[in-house]
Amino acid sequence: MSLSLVLLYIVGSFATGLQSLPFFSLLFYPVLLNYTRKQWKNNILAFIVNTLAVSTATLTTFDIVYGTPPFTHFSRVLVYAAVNNLFIIISTLIDRLAFINKNSGVWTRVLLFPCMWTYLWHIHDYYGDGSGYSNSTSDWAAWAQIVDLGGKSLLDWLLALFGTCLLEYDTWSKLYFQWKESSSISATESSLTTTTATTETKHIPSVNQAHSSLSSRLSKIRLQLLLHPLSLYMIVVGLLYVYGEVKSSIRRGAFFQKPIKDWAPDTIPVACVIGSGGFDMELRSNYSHWMDKSIDASQRGAKLVLWSEEVVLTETLQDEERLRAMAIKVAMEQHIYLVIAYDRQFPTNHNMAVLISPQGDILIDYIKANPVPFDEDNEPGPGVLLYVDIPEFGRIGLVICYDLSMPKFIRQAGQNNVDVLLQPAFNWGAGAPSVLRNQQLRPIENGFTLFRCVSQGISGIIEPVIHGHYEQKTVTISNSVYIFNLPLQQRIKTLYSDYIGDFVPMTSLAFSIVILTRLHFF
Incomplete structure (x- = not known):
């Protein structure tokens, strides 16, 4: 090899x-x-x-x-x-x-x-x-932040462009050395012109003409070097780095050198109830255990409690009714918003998440729209991202796990001005860091704040700017409660979500067709 x-x-x-x-x-x-x-x-x-x-x-x-x-x-x-x-x-x-x-x-x-x-x-x-x-x-702030301009496709394009531009280094280096050589000759000629001007004035026109020709050639090489793909790529990346650093380092309302009290949003305690995560599977039928966990989270100050994915199992319609009744009672008694997540086996196998208000109303009754291909046998939901306006939190949306790996589906959150997106999830094995790197691009693309609770994964709060001041992450395995502080902030408009959508991939397709046509492939 x-x-x-x-x-x-x-x-x-x-x-x-x-x-x-x-x-x-x-x-x-x-x-x-x-x-x-x-x-x-x-x-x-x-x-x-x-x-x-x-x-x-x-x-x-x-x-x-x-x-x-x-x-x-x-x-x-x-x-x-x-x-x-x-x-x-x-x-x-x-x-x-x-x-x-x-x-x-x-x-x-x-x-x-x-x-x-x-x-x-x-x-x-x-x-x-x-x-x-x-x-x-996605952990490189200056790179990842550009997805709010053109989505993940813009990041794909920019990274692939690095490869083709770098392979043009030979042509770039030839121009560079031509420019250096011409610059050196020009400097020598300039020195000779000065000497000639003091000793042989009758030859000044011809000397000046040669120097002018050399200067013209030098300017032409300099322009070719500046407009070379590798040079332009370095300029574009430099500008994008500045954009990404500004977005990730200077919060909305903080410029110029505003006191932190003037722009820092209020926060509210929220909690994750992490399910069995593939361990202690007998607990999936013990509804009281998870209600006690939710009460514990409330007593520790949480105003919203979010379960991880498929914490419990309902095998009959009576099971589901009992689970919901218990959850409604907890939400009302504790005066909290409670999201229960469970695996419904009857009448149809659905992956469910239900948001209940402190008044006992079911605000969102959501069926997972995007089961993991080949690994989940749940029937998918309608494919509509559900949301509700809540005085304490703004507009809240609810999705489940793999939904967040579907950029087109999650763009609905941006188009509907969702401020906070809730995500119960369940990872396994060594995949949690990889899943997070993928899914943390969605808040940046669409401008919302993500609150995720994950069995065998990484739970926490992801802001619409990469590595934001309120970002909180921790590893969460199973059968536990974690408290986070959720910033109360409105969604940030993004070019990708609000205006251009799939412009980058569609333009890429159009360019490909144009180029191949010019090369007589069509």
Whole structure:
């Protein structure tokens, strides 16, 4: 195996998956393209090697039961990795076609691959974006914040563009050295012109003409260098870094040097009741146990109590009625908003979350709209994100777990001006950090505050700016209560959610078609 394939395997193993590293995600694109552009067969070899790399990166993805032996689901992981790599090989094959085309110029080499990549992963995200290569960069504040401009697709495009621009380093360096050489000659000529002006005045016109010609050539090279894709990319990334840092560092209303008392929102205590999380499964039938946990949370000051996903099980209609009656009683007696989450087995298998008011009214009765493909046999709900206006909290929406991995579905929260989105969830195995990196992009894209309670995962509060001042995260496993302080703040409007939506992937598709048409592929 060549050194290039070894490098691709190592980088690919940490560019995506359960323990991805942002730098490796960024490095993946130039490593991949540098190999696939050389020969046709390299695309097939890259497909095979990166399938193995993604399999390594996602080895325990389907180990739902704690203590599952290694490689138990390896065949399924391999199929999963191969399907994901189909999106990659389609992008690299089209890129290779354009790369060897005699009509292909520098901008074709630079733009076609990012455009194809962005559109294809946009299609992939219709089934959930948990395996995307841009997810790991969500902890890089300056990068991640740009999703409020164009959604996750803009982040995909920018990362893929890094690969094609970096591979133009040879043409950029040639221009750079030409500019340096011309600058040196120009400086020498300028010195000679000054000397000539004092000794041989009759030759001044010809000397000045040569110097003018050199200056013109120098200006032309400088302009070519400035407009080179790699130079423009560095300028754009610099501007986006400034944008991201401003958004994440300076809160709304804090500029310029306003006292914190003038802009800090009030907070209100809220609580997570974390279910059995795959352990102590007999507790799923013990409704009183979880009501006591909810009362404990209330007595510790929580005004809203949110259960994690599928804390209890209802096997009959009578079970469900008893559960709801108990929850209504707790909400009324404790004067709290209570969200119970349970697995309804009858009459239809539904994954449920119900928001109850302190007056005992059911404000939201929600069925999970997006069950995890192949792993959950629940019937999906109608696909409408439900919300309600509450005086104490503003507009509250409610979703369940994998719903937050569906960008198009969650965009409804932004379009309906949801201030706070509640998310009961259940993770398993080693997946919790990866799921969080993926799902924490949704509040940024849509401008809401996320309150999530997760069994075997990471619970807390995620703000609409990455690493906001009120961000709170903690690992939560099972059978426990955690208190957080929720900032009471209105949703922030975003360009992505309020105005342009899928503009980036659709424009990427249009550009791809235009480029391929110009190269006579259509």
